[in-house]
Amino acid sequence: MIALSVDVITKTFYGTLRWLWGRRTPGAVLSQLYQIGNRSLLFVCVTLGFLGMVLVFQTCLQVNRITGDLSQVGAEFIKILVHEFGPTLTAMMLATRVGAGIAAEIGSMVVTEQIDALRMNGVEPVDYLIVPRFLASLVMTGALTVIGVGAAIGMGALTAYFSFHLNPVVFLDVSHVRVGDLATGVMKCAAYGAAVPVVAGICGLAARGGSEGVGTATTRAVISASFVVILLDFFLSGLALFTFQRGGL
Amino acid sequence: MISFRKLEKAFGDKPVLRGVDLEVRRGEVLFIIGTSGVGKSVTIKHLVGLLRPDAGEIWLDGRRVDQLDERALQEVRKRCAMVFQHATLFDSMTLLENVALPLRKHGRLPERAAEKEAMLFLDKVHLREFAHAYPAELGDGTRKRAAIARALTLAPECVLFDEPTTGLDPVSARRIDKLIRELSDTLGVTSVVVSHDLTSIFGIADRIALLYQGVAHAVGTPAEIRASTDPIVQQFIQGRSDGPMETPGF
Numbered sequence A: 001m002i003a004l005s006v007d008v009i010t011k012t013f014y015g016t017l018r019w020l021w022g023r024r025t026p027g028a029v030l031s032q033l034y035q036i037g038n039r040s041l042l043f044v045c046v047t048l049g050f051l052g053m054v055l056v057f058q059t060c061l062q063v064n065r066i067t068g069d070l071s072q073v074g075a076e077f078i079k080i081l082v083h084e085f086g087p088t089l090t091a092m093m094l095a096t097r098v099g100a101g102i103a104a105e106i107g108s109m110v111v112t113e114q115i116d117a118l119r120m121n122g123v124e125p126v127d128y129l130i131v132p133r134f135l136a137s138l139v140m141t142g143a144l145t146v147i148g149v150g151a152a153i154g155m156g157a158l159t160a161y162f163s164f165h166l167n168p169v170v171f172l173d174v175s176h177v178r179v180g181d182l183a184t185g186v187m188k189c190a191a192y193g194a195a196v197p198v199v200a201g202i203c204g205l206a207a208r209g210g211s212e213g214v215g216t217a218t219t220r221a222v223i224s225a226s227f228v229v230i231l232l233d234f235f236l237s238g239l240a241l242f243t244f245q246r247g248g249l
Numbered sequence B: 001m002i003s004f005r006k007l008e009k010a011f012g013d014k015p016v017l018r019g020v021d022l023e024v025r026r027g028e029v030l031f032i033i034g035t036s037g038v039g040k041s042v043t044i045k046h047l048v049g050l051l052r053p054d055a056g057e058i059w060l061d062g063r064r065v066d067q068l069d070e071r072a073l074q075e076v077r078k079r080c081a082m083v084f085q086h087a088t089l090f091d092s093m094t095l096l097e098n099v100a101l102p103l104r105k106h107g108r109l110p111e112r113a114a115e116k117e118a119m120l121f122l123d124k125v126h127l128r129e130f131a132h133a134y135p136a137e138l139g140d141g142t143r144k145r146a147a148i149a150r151a152l153t154l155a156p157e158c159v160l161f162d163e164p165t166t167g168l169d170p171v172s173a174r175r176i177d178k179l180i181r182e183l184s185d186t187l188g189v190t191s192v193v194v195s196h197d198l199t200s201i202f203g204i205a206d207r208i209a210l211l212y213q214g215v216a217h218a219v220g221t222p223a224e225i226r227a228s229t230d231p232i233v234q235q236f237i238q239g240r241s242d243g244p245m246e247t248p249g250f
Ligand SMILES: Nc1ncnc2c1ncn2[C@@H]1O[C@H](COP(=O)(O)OP(=O)(O)OP(=O)(O)O)[C@@H](O)[C@H]1O
Pocket: A208, B011, B016, B034, B035, B036, B037, B038, B039, B040, B041, B042, B043, B085
């Protein structure tokens, strides 16, 4: 498993470089952009929209009890969405949806010997299967995060307005978002976008046995990918806190 | 032409091959037979580097191939094609694209030329009318024939067939037998065939190797195998359930 992981990661790295420098097959990446992006759009919007509603409602409820001044809720909500919840929740959603898809597809190719057949026909499986998903996931995690954050903010603003009569102009205050927050968000998107397809691909390639093996691989991919997202979140948040979020950037 | 020397392979702590010694001669049709799970597929996958042996050597025409890296193995894979057990076609490609794939990747032909050439091979296995169908739409026999066409595109010197007739109706099965025999007789292609199909084994084999408990238990011509007094060989070729042969899982 460790040998396989190292192998897949290095091959993905070199495969991506090769893709960027010349020999590319844009068709595969475009179709993955569609698979990962468009197909997850509604899912991400709905989930983040609802989470935005719940978070804002609960926060307003608590703040109302303590101080009664709701003017800062929106500004802080947007800040935390940008550097924390937006990327992480989107990536968690993608870890389940995209991770399961990748692992199931690659896993069933393993158990039906299609991976062996690729190698026999002179095609490197990682280049053919993981690199396009890797590139597409990098792009789409970012794009979906932006849209998801938009959905959460929108739903949050509506919730604040209808439940607590908070003026949307007050709520939609981006003044607390610093460059450091944006940088943290972007960094997290990139890390999650890179990690999810690679982790899922490794789980798929490690599949053994028949359709049962594919099932196990898929479950394992979802768990590992979500777990990796949470771990990365922890370490990247720590890193950001001690570097660019510090000092009021 | 091909020789396996003391080939050993274990998966985890489960030994599968425990010292297989086997010679394949140029131009012959060698059948590898044995019960399910003895490691017939595992043995032939070693030749083209899809699996790495734990110990032992594999030689192809005086060249050791078991230590080659993935790039050097491409050369071996061009010379030795493989037809997989599950008629492994790529679901996302039509039959024509499947057959054209090795021409594009190994043969480095542009797409058009590769597809034109691929059509000739599909014709050979009588699949011209299915060229633009996807594998999922087709039956097992059709898929197997397409997989054979794909294996033949690069004019290999040697073809490894993993259960080419299993799951086919008798007529299609005999057609495939005939194709294998013809490849050997007319083009001098060496074939290594993994099979359980007694009709094809005794119909077209030049030699037979019985794999049992991780070694090549018996090797010989069909006549020699038939005449063998070894109880295990006799049990296998007569397909008896009672006898000395141990089959794991039963
Ligand atoms: N990649 C692998 N990882 C782990 N175990 C494997 C792997 N490939 C094969 N095996 C195991 O090795 C044993 C031999 O497998 P193999 O596929 O060679 O059997 P076989 O002789 O071809 O049988 P069958 O007639 O069923 O195809 C099996 O028990 C299988 O579970």
